Amino acid sequence: MYKPGMSPMISFLYITLVFCSVVQVTFSSDPNILTDYVLPPNMTVDANYFTYTGVRSIVNSTYPAKFTVIKASLHEFPGLLGQSVSYAILEFPVGSINPLHIHPRATELLFVIAGSLQVGFVDTNKTLYSQKLETGDMFVFPKGLVHFQYNSNTTEPALAVSAFGSASAGTQSIANSVFNSTIYEGILATSFKTTADIIEKIESGLKG
Ligand SMILES: *[C@@H]1O[C@H](CO)[C@@H](O)[C@H](O)[C@H]1NC(C)=O
Ligand SMILES: *[C@@H]1O[C@H](CO)[C@@H](O)[C@H](O)[C@H]1NC(C)=O
Ligand SMILES: *[C@@H]1O[C@H](CO)[C@@H](O)[C@H](O)[C@H]1NC(C)=O
Numbered sequence: 001m002y003k004p005g006m007s008p009m010i011s012f013l014y015i016t017l018v019f020c021s022v023v024q025v026t027f028s029s030d031p032n033i034l035t036d037y038v039l040p041p042n043m044t045v046d047a048n049y050f051t052y053t054g055v056r057s058i059v060n061s062t063y064p065a066k067f068t069v070i071k072a073s074l075h076e077f078p079g080l081l082g083q084s085v086s087y088a089i090l091e092f093p094v095g096s097i098n099p100l101h102i103h104p105r106a107t108e109l110l111f112v113i114a115g116s117l118q119v120g121f122v123d124t125n126k127t128l129y130s131q132k133l134e135t136g137d138m139f140v141f142p143k144g145l146v147h148f149q150y151n152s153n154t155t156e157p158a159l160a161v162s163a164f165g166s167a168s169a170g171t172q173s174i175a176n177s178v179f180n181s182t183i184y185e186g187i188l189a190t191s192f193k194t195t196a197d198i199i200e201k202i203e204s205g206l207k208g
């Protein structure tokens with residue numbers, strides 16, 4: 001709170017901070033656009049720009065051999081630019097897992113279309129929220145938190161559709177970004193309170 005006794009410098013900093021935090025709240029999803037839609041330069045708009053057919057491949061197809069994601073995000077579907085939404089189709093053969101990861105720019109709303117899934121996320125207080133989802137169930141993964149999905153069923157594959165509150169939610173794999181990047185082994189060993197040979201063992205599994 002601004003108080004009359006505050007020095008002008010401190011009160012200026014205070015007002016700037018409050019302003020910044022208000023702006024941050026306002027722009028906590030994709031930036032608002034000032035037009036109905038955003039077109040690439042020199043492109044004439046027709047319905048094709050707003051259409052994406054890249055997921056037809058799953059119709060009448062069989063499940064893949066390992067966990068597979070088909071994305072319909074800004075990269076694959078340019079018409080999403082400025083619209084703050086995207087999809088991913090997740091195919092889980094028996095026993096497969098979508099390993100620990102985060103989406104830095106969006107909340108994920110997962111809908112189980114077929115089969116069942118064990119899902120969970122960990123909040124910033126290390127509390128795990130885990131659930132067994134059946135066909136027809138939904139689960140929300142709050143933005144930026146570590147999460148996973150696992151098909152533990154031994155006979156039935158699972159299919160899910162995830163909606164994201166960003167045209168470009170981004171995915172950061174925990175294992176890959178930590179143990180399959182160029183972070184110094186010493187930093188990793190200290191961070192995980194272990195020795196370099198343990199770190200090397202984990203790394204070799206990913207770099208393999
Ligand atoms: C768009 O079209 C104009 C006129 O034809 C041309 O001068 C310009 O280079 C084009 N811009 C792009 C990005 O293609
Ligand atoms: C999927 O299979 C059904 C039934 O066999 C068929 O009628 C339909 O045309 C197929 N769809 C596609 C996209 O191949
Ligand atoms: C964090 O979790 C601990 C137990 O795991 C709980 O006692 C504590 O109240 C939690 N703090 C917050 C801020 O949720």
Ligand SMILES: *[C@@H]1O[C@H](CO)[C@@H](O)[C@H](O)[C@H]1NC(C)=O
Nearest residue numbers: 115116152153154155156157
């Ligand atoms: C797998 O799914 C089927 C069909 O929903 C169910 O009948 C069966 O009990 C499940 N098996 C296991 C091991 O979860």
Ligand SMILES: *[C@@H]1O[C@H](CO)[C@@H](O)[C@H](O)[C@H]1NC(C)=O
Nearest residue numbers: 173176180181205206207208
């Ligand atoms: C580790 O990184 C390399 C190089 O970027 C990549 O080819 C490989 O697929 C990654 N490993 C895993 C398990 O994703």
